[in-house]
Amino acid sequence: MSENETPAAVAPVLMGVGLDMGTMNIVAARRQPSGVVTKRIRDAFLDLPAEHRRMLKLSNVNYIKKDDDIIIVGDAAYEMANVFGREVRRPLAAGLISAGEIDALEILGVMVREVLGDPATENEICVFSVPAAPVDDPTKDVVYHRGILERIVNECGYKAIPSNEALAIIYAECGKDQFSGIAFSFGSGMTNVALAIRTVEGLSFSVGRGGDWIDAGAAKSVGATQARMCSIKEKGLNLMKPIGREQEALVVYYKNLIEYALDNVVKEFQKISAKFDMPFPVPIVVSGGTSKAEGFLDFFKEVFESKKRKFPIEVSVIRAATEPLDAVARGLLVQAVQEYDE
Amino acid sequence: METQIICCEPCEIPDLSLNLHRGEEAWVANVLAKSSKDLKRVVAMGHVRVYQRMRDKKKARRHAPPSYQRLKPQVRTQTPAAPVVPVAAPEQVIVEKIVERVVVEKVIEAPNTEALTAQIKRDLLGEMAGTIEAAVAAAMALQASQAPQAPPALDAAAMAAIVQQAVAAALPAPVGGGVVVAPSRRREDTEEAPLYLPTGIVDKNTKAEISVQSESKGSGELDEATKLLREMKRRKTQTDKDK
Numbered sequence: 001m002s003e004n005e006t007p008a009a010v011a012p013v014l015m016g017v018g019l020d021m022g023t024m025n026i027v028a029a030r031r032q033p034s035g036v037v038t039k040r041i042r043d044a045f046l047d048l049p050a051e052h053r054r055m056l057k058l059s060n061v062n063y064i065k066k067d068d069d070i071i072i073v074g075d076a077a078y079e080m081a082n083v084f085g086r087e088v089r090r091p092l093a094a095g096l097i098s099a100g101e102i103d104a105l106e107i108l109g110v111m112v113r114e115v116l117g118d119p120a121t122e123n124e125i126c127v128f129s130v131p132a133a134p135v136d137d138p139t140k141d142v143v144y145h146r147g148i149l150e151r152i153v154n155e156c157g158y159k160a161i162p163s164n165e166a167l168a169i170i171y172a173e174c175g176k177d178q179f180s181g182i183a184f185s186f187g188s189g190m191t192n193v194a195l196a197i198r199t200v201e202g203l204s205f206s207v208g209r210g211g212d213w214i215d216a217g218a219a220k221s222v223g224a225t226q227a228r229m230c231s232i233k234e235k236g237l238n239l240m241k242p243i244g245r246e247q248e249a250l251v252v253y254y255k256n257l258i259e260y261a262l263d264n265v266v267k268e269f270q271k272i273s274a275k276f277d278m279p280f281p282v283p284i285v286v287s288g289g290t291s292k293a294e295g296f297l298d299f300f301k302e303v304f305e306s307k308k309r310k311f312p313i314e315v316s317v318i319r320a321a322t323e324p325l326d327a328v329a330r331g332l333l334v335q336a337v338q339e340y341d342e
Numbered sequence: 343m344e345t346q347i348i349c350c351e352p353c354e355i356p357d358l359s360l361n362l363h364r365g366e367e368a369w370v371a372n373v374l375a376k377s378s379k380d381l382k383r384v385v386a387m388g389h390v391r392v393y394q395r396m397r398d399k400k401k402a403r404r405h406a407p408p409s410y411q412r413l414k415p416q417v418r419t420q421t422p423a424a425p426v427v428p429v430a431a432p433e434q435v436i437v438e439k440i441v442e443r444v445v446v447e448k449v450i451e452a453p454n455t456e457a458l459t460a461q462i463k464r465d466l467l468g469e470m471a472g473t474i475e476a477a478v479a480a481a482m483a484l485q486a487s488q489a490p491q492a493p494p495a496l497d498a499a500a501m502a503a504i505v506q507q508a509v510a511a512a513l514p515a516p517v518g519g520g521v522v523v524a525p526s527r528r529r530e531d532t533e534e535a536p537l538y539l540p541t542g543i544v545d546k547n548t549k550a551e552i553s554v555q556s557e558s559k560g561s562g563e564l565d566e567a568t569k570l571l572r573e574m575k576r577r578k579t580q581t582d583k584d585k
Contacts (some may be wrong), residue, residue, distance in 0.1 A: 031561060031564070032558065034561045035558050035559050036558070036561045036564050037556060037559070038556070039556045039557075039560075040555045040556075040557075041554045062550055062551060062552040063483055063550070063552075064548060064550040065548070065550070066548065073552060074554075105540065105543050106542075107505075109544035109548075110505075110542040110544070110545075110548055110550050110552070114545070114552040115552055115554050147539045151539050151543060151544050152544055155541075155542070155544040156544055172563075172567065173566065175566055175567035175571070178570075178574065179571065195560075196408075197572070204381065217524065250558070270353065270354050271354060271356060273383065274356070274357070274380055307550040330563075333564065333569050334568055337568050338568070338571060338572070338575075
């Protein structure tokens, strides 16, 4: 059914959903007459004995009842983990479904169901994000990850279509550049990169380093915990003006992550340069939760300047995504909407 | 006459199946070198220097070592730069060093080592066995001429074990069913692999009390992107029709 066939008296049903499955957040984007509505849930959970249920009901915390346990999901899982002195559990690790988490699939299924809501019609199209295969860790199984997510989305009543995570940023942010550009999605589990010219994907890959890698590395170098480094980051870290050794350690790892991503672009581009034509300079768009640190764009530009001489692609501008946390979901939504134009 | 390619900056020459590190050299036939677009590209970028000359097969050429170099497999670091067989060394040591040298020449320094499959490995083993046997025999003859005692007979099984060990140490760990493939092919191979996916992941009966964060923003940019994409598709369809 297309939107043209909807009776005029009824509010139009705008079809298509974009679903970003991240290590840190699950975000769904959908069109409504009022605008684009994004729904988000933190991709984390914590299991507690059933006797805590009454307390949780009172505190209005998101939870799932499973057998004799109560599973707290979302941001509350982090808060409760601190209260009970426990470590939060995550369905995704390093960008992919966590094999070590036995309950992960079921919890992930419930979280996706809640974020997506019911489909507007049976088999409504949902384009969901899949990371590219990591170039630095071929043992990571993207195929299984994609298969599982496809099944979850299908079981929620949608028609699932997988799409590359970084390419979605180009769809969301590079319309005026003829959907051409290089997108960097700096996530918490991994960093995804895609190059496209007029929507044609020339290159896409990921590296197994992201925000978590920064936290772990910086924590190790100053003798702190990863959670502490994450908290310093989230409280507000200016990459251009770090204060104290902990912030300086974080900056070192941020720099290394950007350099590593750029170096891998050079390396991967060499493989396709003979077959892929670059007719005009393209923009670089940086996005993802890790890119939300204050001064990230200037810092990226500074690192890029030092690598510019060897960078094989002519770059017109470097800019940040307008909504770093929603850019992927919005780009996927653009693709989902297109499916109804066919 | 062959073409000698000397690497100045790490680079890849896909149509010659070469992946070179700084200081490394590779030899290819002149015809191949002339027809290689990737070689022209890396020459233009100044990543390699190219010479047409006769190859001195007896002498292994070594170029200035790069300032940074990846850690080599243990077998390579233990290998002497020049193929010198220590005369006074015990027989077992001589065999191991010869095996190491042959493995390094045939496997590690072979172009596109990563793409070696199990079958190629087996072929190489056969090829190497002959080379090793000849080299060991020559070394032992030399040893015998300097020391009066007769050289001990070669144990074929022991030699095969040494070769297997050296090849295993020199090659990267196999992926999947024991086949070592180039990184670019890995994704395709995994996609073909059979996959078990559980069903009933989303249990509609699971009780959940979840309220997700919701935010509404103007759809201007999204509408514009959708419109631009639609126009681009229309233009492309029109161009295809005109053709």
